[in-house]
Amino acid sequence: MPKTVLYARVSTAEQNLDHQKKQAEAAGFKIDKVISDNGVSGISTKLSDRPQGKRLFDLLQKGDTLVVRWVDRLGRDYRDVSDSIRHFMREGVVIKTVINGMVFDGATKDPIQQAVRDALIAFMAATAEAQAIATREAQRAGIAAAKSDPRTYRGRKPSFTRESFEAVIAMLDQGVGASAISSATKLSRQAILRIRQDRSSAERALALWDL
Structure with missing residues (x-):
């Protein structure tokens, strides 16, 4: 059964994981599982190098939804964010953000829509x-x-x-x-x-x- 996974990064003891989950739920998401990296810098650490970030690549399957507060949760820089989004799309995973309700998936086959989507990914x-x-x-x-x-x-x-x-x-x-x-x-x-x-x-x- 498809699942909805919230990935959060909590870099200080002051941050509250429950608050992040409540924000996602308030935005309309029904979260099945929460994965969080604690004390990890998103500025210097790639998603695939974070202890729990690595789990996402094994856990998420076709039809699943990955929820993040914003796209910066998915990488440390332009290439990392882009590569992460494209990897999950190739696997059939839908990425959604809490902020602004952005949606990224690989469902569309229309070349124009694909170009618009890819341009949006690059911009984000x-x-x-x-x-x-x-x-x-x-x-x-x-x-x-x-x-x-x-x-x-x-x-x-x-x-x-x-x-x-x-x-x-x-x-x-x-x-x-x-x-x-x-x-x-x-x-x-x-x-x-x-x-x-x-x-x-x-x-x-x-x-x-x-x-």
Whole structure:
């Protein structure tokens, strides 16, 4: 029987796997199984090199659905994301995202539709890589600033975690409004606006609090 598998990456202790599952369910998905990689960086580790990411390649079969929060869960860069999506499509697996409800499958045989689909995959993969690069640079800047003066006043602890910050950035980059993002992430609209206005400061706050 076809199954729906949610793949999540939880990179910090602050992140909540149950929250990710609830987000997917709120988007209309009925999840049969959850697979999660804990403490693994999606910026530096290929999907096939992650302990649980490897399981996906053996577990998923024709007719199954793979659910991810966003395409950046499926690789560390453009090539990795593209290769992962195309591999699963060749195997007859449908990939769906929680954010924006994107769907990728190999069902269509129409050359025009295939070309449109492939162009969309390329665009999404490029967006994921650009976001990863921006996140990596912001992390470096935030950590450097925090380490430059150990006595630096950390200020109020952020209301968002690394996971929710990345989710907000991903949705902002897709043009999602602050109110919709607030509803999806359970963060206040004010927090969303602060992140939108000054991503570097938000990243620095995460670094200062080691989140």
